[in-house]
Amino acid sequence: MIPGSFEYHRPPTISDAVGLLVSFGDDALILAGGHSLIPMMKLRMAVPEYLIDLQDISSLKSISVEGDQITLGAMVTQAELIASSALSEKCPILQTTSLQIADPQIRNVGTIGGNVANGDPGNDMPAVMQLLDATYTLVGPNGERDVKARDFYETAYFTERADDEILTAIKFTAPAAGHGSAYEKQKRKIGDYATAAAGVVLTMADGICTSASIGLTNVADTPLWAEASAAALVGTSVDEPAIKAAMDAAKAIADPAQDSRGPREFRIHVTGIMVQRAIQQAVKNAQ
Amino acid sequence: MQKLDIKMNINGADVEVNVDSRTLLIHILREELNITGPHIGCDTTHCGACTVDLDGKSVKACTIFAGQANGTTIKTIEGMANADGTLHALQAAFKDNHGLQCGFCTPGMIVRAYRLLKENPNPTETEIRYGISGNLCRCTGYQNIVKSIQVAATELSQQEAAE
Numbered sequence: 001m002i003p004g005s006f007e008y009h010r011p012p013t014i015s016d017a018v019g020l021l022v023s024f025g026d027d028a029l030i031l032a033g034g035h036s037l038i039p040m041m042k043l044r045m046a047v048p049e050y051l052i053d054l055q056d057i058s059s060l061k062s063i064s065v066e067g068d069q070i071t072l073g074a075m076v077t078q079a080e081l082i083a084s085s086a087l088s089e090k091c092p093i094l095q096t097t098s099l100q101i102a103d104p105q106i107r108n109v110g111t112i113g114g115n116v117a118n119g120d121p122g123n124d125m126p127a128v129m130q131l132l133d134a135t136y137t138l139v140g141p142n143g144e145r146d147v148k149a150r151d152f153y154e155t156a157y158f159t160e161r162a163d164d165e166i167l168t169a170i171k172f173t174a175p176a177a178g179h180g181s182a183y184e185k186q187k188r189k190i191g192d193y194a195t196a197a198a199g200v201v202l203t204m205a206d207g208i209c210t211s212a213s214i215g216l217t218n219v220a221d222t223p224l225w226a227e228a229s230a231a232a233l234v235g236t237s238v239d240e241p242a243i244k245a246a247m248d249a250a251k252a253i254a255d256p257a258q259d260s261r262g263p264r265e266f267r268i269h270v271t272g273i274m275v276q277r278a279i280q281q282a283v284k285n286a287q
Numbered sequence: 288m289q290k291l292d293i294k295m296n297i298n299g300a301d302v303e304v305n306v307d308s309r310t311l312l313i314h315i316l317r318e319e320l321n322i323t324g325p326h327i328g329c330d331t332t333h334c335g336a337c338t339v340d341l342d343g344k345s346v347k348a349c350t351i352f353a354g355q356a357n358g359t360t361i362k363t364i365e366g367m368a369n370a371d372g373t374l375h376a377l378q379a380a381f382k383d384n385h386g387l388q389c390g391f392c393t394p395g396m397i398v399r400a401y402r403l404l405k406e407n408p409n410p411t412e413t414e415i416r417y418g419i420s421g422n423l424c425r426c427t428g429y430q431n432i433v434k435s436i437q438v439a440a441t442e443l444s445q446q447e448a449a450e
């Protein structure tokens with residue numbers, strides 16, 4: 001499968017890249033790792049006339065951990081997230097999740113920016129960014145603006161990002177020291193998107209849950225921040241009734257379509273199971 | 288249609304090609320340069336038959352555009368044998384341990400295993416299986432592929448110790 005023709009550009013700076021986006025209008029697309037975009041171009045589901053490759057923009061490639069403030073450049077690859085010891089110490093859910101994305105070759109190329117900007121509900125990182133309450137920085141012709149991951153996703157493949165904006169960075173505050181986290185994903189095989197997946201971050205003090213946040217992947221047109229599900233845990237000892245309440249609250253907002261992974265009812269059922277397992281694992285990982 | 292001049296170093300040799308911007312790395316290798324070790328199995332980024340080593344990382348050449356590959360250093364199965372022409376430890380181990388049947392997946396599998404052993408010279412069986420999870424084999428059932436990689440790991444660390 002040979003993709004359609006396009007003109008290739010590799011600008012050296014963010015402002016050059018924005019300039020190209022402005023001059024080409026909506027015939028242009030950004031190329032990060034290309035591991036979502038190239039398969040779509042082979043299928044003619046994307047037919048850009050111009051591709052703007054960000055790989056020469058070195059400022060997009062850094063991981064910064066200052067105290068509890070974490071900033072990820074858009075062009076950091078999934079493999080680089082996994083390899084960062086500073087990240088796995090402060091916020092291990094990024095590593096746990098990355099390891100469940102695709103396979104080693106794809107993680108060497110696929111970027112965090114591409115994963116969250118893509119807007120495919122199957123991507124695993126958006127729900128994690130929602131549960132961490134991350135902020136995306138967008139740079140366009142009128143300068144820079146910040147959008148919360150929780151406000152970014154409109155429906156499948158439609159996001160808050162305008163066509164002439166580049167997502168440059170992802171920022172968030174690391175969860176409190178001693179927190180526990182987990183990302184549980186049901187998939188049919190390596191390289192598959194989730195039938196359903198759930199991420200959990202929580203803190204425990206004297207056996208009582210003091211805070212919790214839960215995100216769900218691939219069970220609706222957008223990632224879901226499961227606010228009520230997490231609220232069901234706070235103030236409890238995360239015993240069976242609390243977990244059951246959290247599962248029910250997550251299942252209540254899951255709205256998956258039937259696909260090759262199974263009928264809607266099955267995928268809602270699996271959503272509950274992923275939430276249950278992620279909560280149990282996060283409690284084990286909490287101090 | 289835009290044409291691009293692409294320079295790469297492949298298996299130690301500097302090469303230059305002039306291709307359409309939409310050309311994928313796998314087609315440059317196979318059709319422009321006659322480097323046909325990397326195969327096209329699925330063309331959908333799943334099977335790993337097209338795996339090459341690009342700037343020290345395993346990647347799937349069916350999902351890299353020409354422009355992205357410009358300026359990179361690439362190793363394929365054709366560059367795997369030792370300088371004196373003898374087989375690399377991985378090639379020898381696959382041959383001796385029935386690490387292949389039809390051989391279609393083998394160039395990708397060995398190039399991937401090469402990088403895996405650079406990153407982790409003494410992998411456990413689980414680490415090997417996870418490390419090659421982006422490479423599919425329809426014939427062997429993986430048992431002898433894993434065994435071949437284990438044998439090569441031992442051989443390579445003995446070679447290293449002897450040096």
Ligand SMILES: Cc1cc2nc3c(=O)[nH]c(=O)nc-3n(C[C@H](O)[C@H](O)[C@H](O)COP(=O)(O)OP(=O)(O)OC[C@H]3O[C@@H](n4cnc5c(N)ncnc54)[C@H](O)[C@@H]3O)c2cc1C
Binds near residue numbers: 034074125331
């Ligand atoms: C076989 C296979 C299995 C996969 N399985 C999974 C999986 O289980 N889970 C998962 O999460 N992902 C999976 N992926 C997708 C993979 O993780 C992608 O690499 C990732 O989603 C996109 O990152 P990229 O850097 O390749 O982006 P690209 O493909 O380059 O870009 C994706 C989209 O985002 C836009 N874009 C990219 N970067 C920016 C930016 N900085 N600013 C604005 N727009 C931008 C592009 O224009 C494009 O529309 C899989 C891919 C393959 C091929």
Ligand code: FES
Binds near residue numbers: 330333337347348
């Ligand atoms: S041909 Fe590239 S992964 Fe199958």
Ligand code: FES
Binds near residue numbers: 386389391393423
């Ligand atoms: S030996 Fe035939 S596909 Fe692996």
